Amino acid sequence: MQTEFEFTLPQGYVDRDGNLHRDGAMRLATAMDEIAPLRDPRVRENQAYLVIILLSRVVTRLGNISDVTTFEIEHLFSGDLAFLQRLYRQINEQGTTLVPVTCPECSTPIDVDISRLGGS
Numbered sequence: 001m002q003t004e005f006e007f008t009l010p011q012g013y014v015d016r017d018g019n020l021h022r023d024g025a026m027r028l029a030t031a032m033d034e035i036a037p038l039r040d041p042r043v044r045e046n047q048a049y050l051v052i053i054l055l056s057r058v059v060t061r062l063g064n065i066s067d068v069t070t071f072e073i074e075h076l077f078s079g080d081l082a083f084l085q086r087l088y089r090q091i092n093e094q095g096t097t098l099v100p101v102t103c104p105e106c107s108t109p110i111d112v113d114i115s116r117l118g119g120s
Contacts, residue, residue, distance in 0.1 A: 003028045007115040009080045021063025029092050033057045
């Protein structure tokens with residue numbers, strides 16, 4: 001069973017030194033990953049912060065950053081945050097980054113890997 005999924009961000013995270021980080025990895029969430037943020041005072045103050053904490057728990061790598069914290073997630077471009085939210089839902093609901101689609105021209109069914117849609 002695959003528990004970690006590689007991805008490429010559409011824009012990328014720019015760290016404090018100006019380095020761009022686009023490739024990363026996200027692991028499947030546990031029940032505790034979804035429960036723990038609810039205890040955090042930042043979430044009690046602002047429910048929208050839940051996604052920041054949740055993603056900081058499951059994103060295992062962002063470029064050469066192996067300890068991804070809320071700081072990195074807070075400083076993502078909004079398009080990258082939306083991308084990671086979609087990826088989170090896909091891998092935790094379906095267990096894969098592959099989404100079945102049908103070609104609009106020839107009606108052939110194909111699988112599209114959404115983890116690479118963000119990048120080059």
